Amino acid sequence: MMTKLTFYTNPMSRGRIARWMLEETGADYETVLLHYGPEMQSDNYKAINPMMKVPAIVHGGKTVTECGAICAYLAEAFPDAGLAPLPEERADYYRWMFFAAGPWEQASTNRAMGFNVPSEHSGMAGYGDFERTLATLTSILDDRPHICGDRFTAADIYVGSQIAWGVQFGTIPTTPRLTNYISRGMARPAFQRATEKDDAEMDGYGPETPPANA
Ligand SMILES: N[C@@H](CCC(=O)N[C@@H](CS)C(=O)NCC(=O)O)C(=O)O
Secondary structure, three states: OOOOEEEEEOOOOOHHHHHHHHHHHOOOOEEEEOOOOOOOOOHHHHOOOOOOOOOEEEEOOEEEEOHHHHHHHHHHHOHHHOOOOOHHHHHHHHHHHHHHHHHHHHHHHHHHOOOOOOHHHOOOOOOOOHHHHHHHHHHHHHHOOEOOEOOOOHHHHHHHHHHHHHHHHOOOOOOHHHHHHHHHHHOOHHHHHHHHHHHHOOOOOOOOOOOOOO
């Protein structure tokens, strides 16, 4: 019997990263769209993610939240997709998945909101400072076509999406190498299917849009 897989998202959110990963696996899944505000803060959804944020998945009764964890979990749950790391790719895979989820998410969010770590406190901040974190993130691709080397893995979906979003929102300066990397990801059929599905659901799901029955 097929294990039930439910995807909680908003089409205008980081849920797009999880959707791309879901489409790469070829798995059947049910999508539950949530409006920002009361729907994400409802008791029903709080039972799934007490952070009241999307995305989340529930697979066989188990919940996974956090985009990076969702990508890594799905890569292992659906091994036929070939997106989990090979033994020799594991060091890069875990290193950069955690780097993107921790230091980079913090550094880029703080930068977008105009928060700067005072230089005398950079030793206490997990990411040190924005410039160092940015230089480290973009250096990953200096000597390789993918995050773990020669092969596309789930790390290219998660870390790659962070890079693509950073370039799109101007947090990461564009370079020909990054543009080429991002284009290769966007050319994948699973990325295109995921984007089509999310784009088709955009109406009425923006951050300023309350649910119809609010
Ligand atoms: N670290 C989380 C971030 C999740 C997140 O911040 N999601 C935003 C949308 S992009 C959200 O649900 N915001 C709704 C809210 O906080 O009210 C992840 O990687 O999944």
